[in-house]
C-alpha cells in the first residue's frame with residue numbers, strides 16, 4: 571500500500587498520473603448516503619448529464635457510468651456523471667427512495683432530498699442535455715429518454 575502511494579505520488583509529481591475525476595458531493599439520501607457527481611472533459615463544451623440509477627431496482631446504468639468515468643473522451647466533450655440519485659433504493663433494490671417516493675416523479679414538488687440534490691445540480695451547472703438511464707425487463711414503454 572505504501573509502495574502504491576509512493577508510485578502514485580511520483581507519477582503525480584511527474585504529471586503522469588491519470589486525471590481520474592474526483593467526486594463532488596451534491597447531496598444526501600434520506601438515510602444519509604452521499605449522492606455524488608463526477609465532472610469530466612472540456613468544461614468549455616456544452617455539458618451532458620448522465621444519471622446511472624434513479625430507480626434502485628434498475629442498476630444497469632452503473633456500468634455505463636463506470637465506463638464513462640474511465641474511457642478516454644473525444645475533444646469538446648463535457649460530462650457530468652451521477653452514478654445514482656437513489657442510493658437508498660439502490661442498496662435496498664427498490665424503485666422508490668427510503669420515503670417510498672419515486673424520485674423520477676419528484677421534480678416538480680421536490681419532496682425528496684434526492685430530488686432536491688438533483689435539481690440543485692441542474693440549476694448550479696446547467697447541463698445542455700440529460701440522460702436518465704433506466705432498465706427494462708424487456709417490456710416496451712415507448713420512451714427512450716425521460
Ligand SMILES: [Zn+2]
Nearest residue numbers: 625628704705
Ligand atoms: Zn426506471
